[in-house]
Amino acid sequence: MIDLNEVDEQVQKLIICVKNDTIESLKQPIKVDEKTGRKDLVTTVDKHNEQMLVDALRKIIPDSQILGEEGFGDEVKDLNGWTWIIDPIDGTMNFVMQKNNFAIMIALYHDGEGVLGYIFDVMNNDLYHGGPAGGVFRNQQKLKLPENISLKNSLIGISGPLLIENKYNLQNVARVSRGPRMYGSAGIEFIAAMNGELCGYVSYLRPWDFGAGKILAETLGLVVKSIDGTQLNMLSSSVVLVATQRASQEVIELAN
Amino acid sequence: MIDLNEVDEQVQKLIICVKNDTIESLKQPIKVDEKTGRKDLVTTVDKHNEQMLVDALRKIIPDSQILGEEGFGDEVKDLNGWTWIIDPIDGTMNFVMQKNNFAIMIALYHDGEGVLGYIFDVMNNDLYHGGPAGGVFRNQQKLKLPENISLKNSLIGISGPLLIENKYNLQNVARVSRGPRMYGSAGIEFIAAMNGELCGYVSYLRPWDFGAGKILAETLGLVVKSIDGTQLNMLSSSVVLVATQRASQEVIELAN
Numbered sequence: 466m467i468d469l470n471e472v473d474e475q476v477q478k479l480i481i482c483v484k485n486d487t488i489e490s491l492k493q494p495i496k497v498d499e500k501t502g503r504k505d506l507v508t509t510v511d512k513h514n515e516q517m518l519v520d521a522l523r524k525i526i527p528d529s530q531i532l533g534e535e536g537f538g539d540e541v542k543d544l545n546g547w548t549w550i551i552d553p554i555d556g557t558m559n560f561v562m563q564k565n566n567f568a569i570m571i572a573l574y575h576d577g578e579g580v581l582g583y584i585f586d587v588m589n590n591d592l593y594h595g596g597p598a599g600g601v602f603r604n605q606q607k608l609k610l611p612e613n614i615s616l617k618n619s620l621i622g623i624s625g626p627l628l629i630e631n632k633y634n635l636q637n638v639a640r641v642s643r644g645p646r647m648y649g650s651a652g653i654e655f656i657a658a659m660n661g662e663l664c665g666y667v668s669y670l671r672p673w674d675f676g677a678g679k680i681l682a683e684t685l686g687l688v689v690k691s692i693d694g695t696q697l698n699m700l701s702s703s704v705v706l707v708a709t710q711r712a713s714q715e716v717i718e719l720a721n
Numbered sequence: 722m723i724d725l726n727e728v729d730e731q732v733q734k735l736i737i738c739v740k741n742d743t744i745e746s747l748k749q750p751i752k753v754d755e756k757t758g759r760k761d762l763v764t765t766v767d768k769h770n771e772q773m774l775v776d777a778l779r780k781i782i783p784d785s786q787i788l789g790e791e792g793f794g795d796e797v798k799d800l801n802g803w804t805w806i807i808d809p810i811d812g813t814m815n816f817v818m819q820k821n822n823f824a825i826m827i828a829l830y831h832d833g834e835g836v837l838g839y840i841f842d843v844m845n846n847d848l849y850h851g852g853p854a855g856g857v858f859r860n861q862q863k864l865k866l867p868e869n870i871s872l873k874n875s876l877i878g879i880s881g882p883l884l885i886e887n888k889y890n891l892q893n894v895a896r897v898s899r900g901p902r903m904y905g906s907a908g909i910e911f912i913a914a915m916n917g918e919l920c921g922y923v924s925y926l927r928p929w930d931f932g933a934g935k936i937l938a939e940t941l942g943l944v945v946k947s948i949d950g951t952q953l954n955m956l957s958s959s960v961v962l963v964a965t966q967r968a969s970q971e972v973i974e975l976a977n
Contacts, residue, residue: 563876563919640885645885
């Protein structure tokens with residue numbers, strides 16, 4: 466029998482350790498490699514963090530599988546039982562170029578249902594954590610549900626490639642809004658939506674980019690869907706929309 | 722005879738007061754009006770701050786003129802003698818929508834030459850200040866000159882309207898870079914360029930949007946120009962480029 470309070474406590478301790486290691490790593494030059502090209506980077510810190518997370522999470526729930534960005538986990542084919550989805554550095558480009566605006570993310574799913582999510586905004590030293598059972602917290606402070614703001618009265622996060630290439634009519638979505646914003650990290654943009662700073666965020670994301678954010682955002686009453694309005698497949702990449710109820714309807718209508 | 726150290730000390734005290742009032746104002750609902758339309762806002766806080774700045778700056782240098790966003794200053798027709806250029810809230814849209822990512826800015830020019838600049842990143846509680854005589858500081862810490870990074874190896878800030886409408890070929894500029902970013906406040910994006918987080922920033926700006934940033938950025942070896950490569954007219958609006966030497970050449974070439 467899994468004690469989720471105990472699991473939560475251990476994961477919080479773990480993510481703080483990984484965060485501390487990450488800050489320490491910024492004091493030295495970071496070794497950077499390209500993955501699929503010059504806009505898709507990986508560093509020794511991504512790899513170190515993922516290894517550390519994988520080793521510890523396996524101990525926290527021994528009978529669990531782990532889907533991680535850098536491949537130190539398992540080849541996950543379904544979400545039966547307990548599954549961790551982890552991003553050791555979300556926003557690696559920002560991490561390398563800015564030493565700012567990046568996150569560490571952990572999600573725990575059980576039989577496909579989100580249980581616990583963690584997004585650590587490292588440079589602001591803010592851990593967003595929680596899940597459907599207990600609500601969402603920024604550090605020790607419980608977050609209120611964000612207001613159900615409409616697209617035309619608020620700002621929206623849109624990723625660079627989608628906006629530039631006008632995929633899904635997103636240039637028009639931006640025009641209808643009060644303005645687009647672009648921070649370069651899914652974790653940081655999920656946080657902005659959860660804080661009510663954006664009515665939503667649209668980007669092409671992989672499971673580790675949205676695994677934790679989906680649990681936290683849905684707990685706060687936000688909608689997390691594919692841009693075509695369908696449910697997300699947790700094991701594949703999609704253009705993901707997180708938004709307030711109102712903004713999600715408006716964006717999906719404009720985008721399809 | 723003006724004692725610039727004395728002036729600097731008084732302006733730092735003043736901008737801290739205005740910052741404190743601004744944070745206090747966030748605890749109450751803020752009265753918002755549209756200026757030219759729903760994407761151009763002004764609040765009672767912009768007006769309060771500008772009145773406070775105008776009153777105090779007139780005392781700090783009695784024989785000075787003041788160019789301010791909200792019109793509480795003077796009708797400034799030339800930059801002869803001492804001129805203050807002030808933005809009581811830069812990024813008013815962010816201020817209203819996010820309560821985050823906005824700045825208070827003050828610049829002092831003498832016979833058209835930048836002397837002292839101040840950008841207060843309110844929510845991070847960071848005051849960037851200084852000028853050509855003494856260098857640029859974040860609070861008490863002197864900033865190093867940012868690395869002369871090239872466009873293709875770094876991130877660039879581009880304002881929403883310019884990127885969406887592909888003005889000056891800026892979609893291609895974004896594609897050549899490692900990625901565009903969009904924060905919605907000139908002050909916050911000047912800071913990102915000064916910290917080396919962006920190789921540059923392009924936006925349509927009015928004098929109070931770039932008055933302080935120009936002084937600080939140029940002191941740090943960055944180029945601040947019109948996007949066509951010409952010198953800025955300090956009394957009119959332009960599409961402004963702030964960038965490293967390298968990135969400025971690359972952007973101007975791609976944009977013209």
